[in-house]
Each structure stands twice: as structure tokens, then as C-alpha cells.
Amino acid sequence: MTVPPNRPPTKSRLVLLVALLVVLAALPIVMTVFPDQTWVTNSRLFSFTQMFMLITLTSNWNLTGGFTGYVDFGHAVFFGIGAYGTGIFMNEAWPFWPSMLAGAVLAAVFALIIGYPTLRLKGPYFSIAMLGMFVAMREIVRVAKPLTGGGVGLTLPPYLNRPLFYYVTFFLAVLVVGIMWWIRRSEFGATLIAIREDEVGAEMRGINTTVNKIAAFVLAGFLTGIVGGLWAYQNTFIDPDGVFFPSRTVELVMMAMLGGLGTVAGPVVGATTIYWMRDVVWANLAEWHLFAEGMLMILIVLYAPQGIMGKLGDRSGTSLLRVWRNPLRRSALEEVPEDEVSV
Amino acid sequence: MSAVTPLLEGRGVTKRFGGLEAVKAVDFKVMPNEIVGLIGPNGSGKTTLFDCLSRVQAIDEGSVHFQGIDITRLKPHQVAHMGMSRTFQVIRVYRKLTLLENMQVSRQWRGENLWSQMRPSHKDVEERSRDLINFLRLEHLTNEPAGTLSGGQRRLLELGMALMPDPELILLDEAASGINPTLVEEIKDRIKTLNQEQGKAFLVVEHDMHFISDLCNRVYVLNYGEKLAEGTPAEVMENEAVIEAYFGS
Numbered sequence: 001m002t003v004p005p006n007r008p009p010t011k012s013r014l015v016l017l018v019a020l021l022v023v024l025a026a027l028p029i030v031m032t033v034f035p036d037q038t039w040v041t042n043s044r045l046f047s048f049t050q051m052f053m054l055i056t057l058t059s060n061w062n063l064t065g066g067f068t069g070y071v072d073f074g075h076a077v078f079f080g081i082g083a084y085g086t087g088i089f090m091n092e093a094w095p096f097w098p099s100m101l102a103g104a105v106l107a108a109v110f111a112l113i114i115g116y117p118t119l120r121l122k123g124p125y126f127s128i129a130m131l132g133m134f135v136a137m138r139e140i141v142r143v144a145k146p147l148t149g150g151g152v153g154l155t156l157p158p159y160l161n162r163p164l165f166y167y168v169t170f171f172l173a174v175l176v177v178g179i180m181w182w183i184r185r186s187e188f189g190a191t192l193i194a195i196r197e198d199e200v201g202a203e204m205r206g207i208n209t210t211v212n213k214i215a216a217f218v219l220a221g222f223l224t225g226i227v228g229g230l231w232a233y234q235n236t237f238i239d240p241d242g243v244f245f246p247s248r249t250v251e252l253v254m255m256a257m258l259g260g261l262g263t264v265a266g267p268v269v270g271a272t273t274i275y276w277m278r279d280v281v282w283a284n285l286a287e288w289h290l291f292a293e294g295m296l297m298i299l300i301v302l303y304a305p306q307g308i309m310g311k312l313g314d315r316s317g318t319s320l321l322r323v324w325r326n327p328l329r330r331s332a333l334e335e336v337p338e339d340e341v342s343v
Numbered sequence: 344m345s346a347v348t349p350l351l352e353g354r355g356v357t358k359r360f361g362g363l364e365a366v367k368a369v370d371f372k373v374m375p376n377e378i379v380g381l382i383g384p385n386g387s388g389k390t391t392l393f394d395c396l397s398r399v400q401a402i403d404e405g406s407v408h409f410q411g412i413d414i415t416r417l418k419p420h421q422v423a424h425m426g427m428s429r430t431f432q433v434i435r436v437y438r439k440l441t442l443l444e445n446m447q448v449s450r451q452w453r454g455e456n457l458w459s460q461m462r463p464s465h466k467d468v469e470e471r472s473r474d475l476i477n478f479l480r481l482e483h484l485t486n487e488p489a490g491t492l493s494g495g496q497r498r499l500l501e502l503g504m505a506l507m508p509d510p511e512l513i514l515l516d517e518a519a520s521g522i523n524p525t526l527v528e529e530i531k532d533r534i535k536t537l538n539q540e541q542g543k544a545f546l547v548v549e550h551d552m553h554f555i556s557d558l559c560n561r562v563y564v565l566n567y568g569e570k571l572a573e574g575t576p577a578e579v580m581e582n583e584a585v586i587e588a589y590f591g592s
Binding site: 202262 | 397399418419420423424428429431435436437438439440444447448449451452457460461462463464504508
């Protein structure tokens with residue numbers, strides 16, 4: 001597709017983005033070179049690693065939930081398959097990288113197998129079917145004791161190298177957001193949005209909606225499987241309740257919605273915002289943090305269904321750098337009427 | 344009759360919604376290079392027949408053939424690849440995509456694999472999109488999301504999207520409603536040009552009888568899902584049964 005309306009990266013914004021990436025890439029070096037400073041610590045690198053994983057997961061979820069409009073309440077099943085695939089292969093004495101890749105391939109194959117029947121369902125039926133898949137897979141993992149360790153779980157060989165995990169998750173997040181940016185600007189991305197906007201119309205205009213939906217689903221499953229593998233190795237222990245954590249998908253939905261569904265930058269903004277809000281502020285609210293999350297979700301749906309990126313005027317979802325644009329300088333023409341925003 | 348294969352042919356097309364028979368064993372033909380009208384009072388089954396012919400709706404009985412090939416069991420995108428495109432009574436445009444993107448995703452997908460879609464549009468696709476947008480006088484809105492257009496502008500965009508894949512047959516479902524009369528005349532001229540110079544065939548549902556009589560070679564009249572009459576526009580408008588169906592006895 002051609003570059004849509006909001007012509008983005010001006011040179012200054014691009015410089016800002018590159019500078020941000022350079023700073024993030026330099027954090028582990030700062031820790032090594034200046035061991036006495038207290039800001040960049042192992043613990044903080046771990047926080048960033050978690051944040052990068054969430055950015056990646058939310059971007060993956062957004063490919064099917066945001067771009068294609070198939071709100072997936074069971075997306076974490078691919079995370080679980082990636083994690084368990086990696087764990088199982090590593091317990092068979094495979095090295096980490098091939099194990100992680102094999103886990104991601106398993107997740108992609110699973111997406112391919114379940115994609116054909118489930119993506120024929122629309123709206124809440126698809127969402128519930130995926131939730132069912134998630135729950136079913138958790139129980140399968142629990143009962144397949146010889147392979148998965150059942151409820152006891154699996155232990156992976158420990159590898160405590162925070163900077164390595166930091167860099168891997170950082171580059172994975174950059175890569176995935178880059179892939180999403182490319183997809184959004186490609187014909188494939190436009191066909192996904194066409195499917196979201198009007199699937200019957202898209203089919204009538206010659207788009208093989210089944211193939212396009214499944215392709216997006218499989219790609220999202222594969223990339224999420226990679227994150228699952230990384231998470232498992234970093235965690236060194238996996239069990240059904242930890243891996244198939246019920247609210248994991250809900251978190252992704254909330255992050256994508258806060259940032260802006262169907263936009264490239266939305267998942268980055270949403271995941272970053274919620275992660276740090278939770279880490280810094282909600283940690284002080286103890287048991288009330290879930291209540292606060294729920295309230296935030298309600299407020300987003302009621303007052304900002306188009307998310308932060310929508311509020312900032314990223315109408316087509318193609319701009320990675322829109323977040324830096326001064327909202328006060330927007331022209332009135334760039335406003336999207338509230339009733340035009342589909343959630 | 345000549346041995347020319349009809350471009351589109353419905354044989355005994357029947358569609359039921361529960362106990363309601365919306366289309367009753369209708370036989371229907373559009374020959375190559377022909378502009379055919381489909382008229383009838385509200386609720387007569389015109390759009391349902393359109394949906395059956397273009398495979399949006401599965402039919403209960405009968406068959407549909409396009410260019411001599413049975414398309415009764417094909418999927419809509421396969422029918423579109425064969426060279427049939429359409430507009431809709433209730434406008435279907437992609438509101439979050441720009442006009443240019445709307446046009447581009449409506450292009451000819453015949454023979455395309457998924458991998459080839461992972462790049463921006465071809466230059467010729469963009470040129471054709473811009474040409475059609477200019478023809479529809481929407482060039483000032485090229486990069487605006489379709490959701491910001493008025494109803495008439497969306498109708499025009501949808502017409503452009505139907506023309507985009509360069510189809511053999513174009514089904515227009517009330518394509519002129521909500522559009523200003525000057526532009527309607529231009530649309531008629533464009534349809535005539537496409538028909539006469541490029542041999543495109545059209546099947547047109549329209550309430551505006553002037554539009555139908557100016558354009559169409561033949562007209563079918565539906566009433567209560569049945570074919571009531573068939574003939575030239577002049578013949579149909581003088582048909583007693585048609586007059587009764589529209590105005591009562």
C-alpha cells in the first residue's frame with residue numbers, strides 16, 4: 001500500500017526514535033561500565049526484559065485482534081505451547097535456540113490446525129472458542145505427565161544472564177514491531193483491515209479471507225511461541241498454572257486497547273504504559289491493583305475506545321512515531337469521529 | 344437463439360428464508376456486452392437474487408453459471424477472480440482505510456499468492472486507483488479514511504471499487520442512489536463507454552426508471568420473488584402486469 005495520510009517520520013522524529021533505541025541498547029553496557037550506579041541494575045534489566053516481552057506479545061495479539069478484528073481470548077495458548085515445546089526439547093538435551101525454534105514451530109502448527117475451524121466463527125463465538133482452546137490445552141498439559149511433567153511442571157537448565165535475555169527480547173520486540181509496521185504498509189496489512197471492516201465485502205472483492213486470516217493467525221502464533229520459549233528459559237521452571245496464566249491474554253487485550261487497537265504503535269505504547277504503571281504505582285496498592293486494572297479497562301472502553309494512538313490522531317495506524325506529535329497542533333480534519341471508531 | 348454462451352445465467356434459482364420463498368425458480372441471463380436491468384417493487388427479491396447470482400447467498404435450488412462454468416458451489420472470492428464484481432445496496436466500504444487503499448484492495452487478485460502481498464502496491468495498481476478516483480471526482484479525498492465520506496461519496500467509492508478489478512460483468516445494486524444528478528449522468532456515460540468500447544456487461548438494480556431506460560438493453564421485472572416480465576425497457580413499462588405491480592389495479 002502507499003503511505004497513507006499521516007505522513008510520518010519526519011527527520012527529527014526518526015532521530016528521536018533511533019536515539020531511544022540506542023539508549024535502550026546501551027543500558028546493559030552502562031551497568032557493566034558503571035557498576036556503582038544504582039539506576040541500571042540486574043533487577044531493572046529484568047523489568048525491561050518483561051516489558052519487551054509484553055510489547056512483543058501485545059503486537060502479536062494485535063495482528064489478529066486489532067488488524068484482523070478477531071478478538072482472541074486464548075492467544076496465550078501459543079505462549080504456553082512455545083514455553084512447553086522449549087522445555088520439553090531442552091529436557092531432551094537439545095540446546096536452547098533449536099528448542100525455542102521448535103517450540104515456536106509447534107505453536108504455529110497448532111495455530112494452523114485450529115485456525116481453519118475457529119476463524120470461521122465470528123465475534124464472540126471466536127473469542128469463546130479460543131478461550132476454550134486455552135483452557136483445554138492447559139488441562140492437556142496437566143494430564144500429559146510423561147511429556148510435560150503434569151502439575152509438577154518442568155525444570156529447565158538455569159542460565160542466569162540478564163543482559164543476554166535483555167538483548168534478545170529487545171531485538172525481538174524491535175523486529176516484531178518492525179514486522180507489524182511492514183505488514184500494515186503492505187497489501188497484506190490492508191487486506192487484513194479490509195477483513196476487519198467488512199469480511200463479506202472483502203470476500204466479494206476477490207480476497208481469499210480464509211487464507212489471509214489463517215496466515216495472520218499462524219504468524220502471530222509463531223512469534224508468540226518464541227516469546228513463550230524465552231520466558232520459559234528465563235524462568236527456568238514451567239508448570240501449567242504459571243504458563244497458562246488465565247489473565248495473560250486479558251492483559252494483552254487491555255494493553256492493545258489502551259495503546260490503540262489495530263495500530264502499529266498502540267501495542268508498544270499500551271504495553272509500556274501498563275507495565276510501568278503496574279510496576280511503579282500499582283505495586284503500592286497491594287491487593288487493589290487488580291481493581292485498578294479493571295477500572296482502567298472500563299475507562300478505556302467508555303472514554304477512549306480508540307486508545308492513546310487514536311487520541312493522538314493516528315487514524316490509519318501506520319505511524320510508529322505519532323506518539324511524539326503534539327496533539328495540540330492537529331488540524332481539525334484529522335479528528336476521527338467517535339462513531340467511526342470500531343472496537 | 345444464437346449459440347453464444349451467456350455471460351451469467353441463473354437456472355431455476357430459488358432462495359428460501361425459513362418459510363419465506365424470497366426468489367422462486369427464476370431463470371435469468373446476461374449476455375456478453377449487454378446491460379440488463381432488474382427492477383421490481385420494494386421487497387420483490389431483487390437484492391436477494393443479486394446475492395444468489397454473486398454467491399453471497401447460497402441458493403436452495405437451481406444453478407448459476409458464469410461464462411459457461413457452474414459457479415453454484417464456488418466461494419465469492421473465486422467468482423470475483425473469474426471476472427464478476429458488484430456493489431451493494433447497503434454500502435460496503437472499508438471505513439478505516441483511505442480511499443486509495445480501498446481502491447487498491449479491490450484490485451484484481453487473480454493468481455496472486457500471499458507472499459506477493461507482502462509488499463506495497465504495484466505502480467500500475469496505484470495509477471489505476473488514482474484514475475478511477477479522479478473520474479469519480481474524489482481526488483481531494485484520496486488520502487482520507489473512507490469513514491469520513493458522506494453517503495453519496497461512499498456510493499461513488501464503492502462504484503470505483505467495483506470497476507477496479509477490470510471485471511467482465513459488474514452488478515450494480517442501486518449504484519446511483521444518493522448521487523447528484525450531474526454525476527449520475529456521467530456515471531451513465533461511463534457505463535455506456537465501458538460497455539461499448541470494452542465490451543463490459545452490466546446487471547443493474549435501480550429504482551430510477553430513467554436510469555434503467557437510458558442504459559439497459561433488456562429488463563427483468565421481479566415481484567414477490569417471481570419473474571413477472573422480461574423485455575426491452577419500453578415493452579416492460581407498457582406491460583399491464585408490471586403497471587399493476589407498481590401502482591396497483
